[in-house]
Every structure is written in C-alpha cells, then in structure tokens.
Amino acid sequence: MIVGNGIDMVEVKRIADKIARDTGFREVVFSTAEINYCEKALKKAEHYAARFAAKEAFLKASGLGLTAGHELHLIEVASDSLGKPSIVLGGKFKQLAEENGWNKIHVSLTHVAAFAMAFVIIER
Numbered sequence: 001m002i003v004g005n006g007i008d009m010v011e012v013k014r015i016a017d018k019i020a021r022d023t024g025f026r027e028v029v030f031s032t033a034e035i036n037y038c039e040k041a042l043k044k045a046e047h048y049a050a051r052f053a054a055k056e057a058f059l060k061a062s063g064l065g066l067t068a069g070h071e072l073h074l075i076e077v078a079s080d081s082l083g084k085p086s087i088v089l090g091g092k093f094k095q096l097a098e099e100n101g102w103n104k105i106h107v108s109l110t111h112v113a114a115f116a117m118a119f120v121i122i123e124r
Contacts, residue, residue, distance in 0.1 A: 003102065003124045006060025008053040009117045015052055016045035029055070031076040031090075049116035050109040051077040057120040058087055058105070062096070077107065085109050087120065100124070 018025040026035055029052060038047040055075045059065050074090040087105045089097050097105075104123040111117070 001124050002121055003100070004061035004063050004122045005120065006057040006062075007117070007119045008056035008060065009115055010049045010053045010056070012045050012049040012111065012114055012116055015049040015116075019045065019048060027073070029072045031073045033078065034073075034076055037079065043111075043113075046111040046113070046116055050111045050118060053116050054085070054087065054107050054109060054118035054120060057107070057118040058122075061105075061120040061122045064096075077109070 038044045041047045054077045055072045076088040101124045106121040108119045
C-alpha cells in the first residue's frame with residue numbers, strides 16, 4: 001500500500017554554488033558514499049542536485065517534511081551496479097521507517113544541465 005509520494009525539483013546552479021563555497025554544506029547534506037559517487041561523476045553538480053532533490057522528495061513522501069529531521073546525510077541515495085537508484089535510511093529516519101512499517105521506498109532521478117528532479121514513493 002502506498003503511504004506517500006513526493007516530488008522535488010532543484011536548480012543545479014544553486015547546489016553547485018553551495019558546494020563551491022566549501023562551507024561544509026556537502027558534508028552536512030550528503031553521506032560519504034554520496035560524496036564519493038558525485039565527485040567521480042563528469043557533471044558532479046547535476047548528481048549532487050539529483051540526490052538533494054531525492055532527499056526533499058523523501059521528506060515530502062513521508063508526510064513529515066523537515067519535522068522528521070534535518071540530518072539529510074542520513075537519507076542516502078545509493079546506486080546499484082546498473083545505476084538504479086535506491087534510498088538507504090540511517091539513524092532517526094531508519095527508526096521512523098521501522099515504526100511506520102515502510103518496507104519499500106522507490107526513487108527515480110533525472111537531471112539536465114539546469115535542473116535535477118526526483119520522485120519518491122513510500123510503501124507499507
């Protein structure tokens with residue numbers, strides 16, 4: 001049963017600017033694995049932006065938004081060997097999923113030079 005869905009779109013330049021300032025934004029928002037993945041990408045700002053959009057879309061799908069927490073690095077976008085994205089939750093987000101019986105989280109990402117977008121569906 002679907003318990004929520006969320007969508008988010010982000011301007012790639014906005015995320016690129018935040019990363020370029022080197023104020024710790026990258027480390028606060030993204031997990032170490034996400035940073036490693038994005039830094040290896042040819043168009044890294046697009047990949048960071050897509051992952052940021054996925055975190056926002058997940059929060060919307062949860063129905064809680066930022067009241068669920070601000071530790072966005074605990075919402076990790078991983079990719080399998082074929083590049084299919086998934087969401088891996090840690091800390092309070094993992095606990096929230098367990099408490100609510102969320103057993104499947106679907107995520108789709110897309111990005112172009114100017115925009116990145118993500119769509120998330122949470123199932124129970």
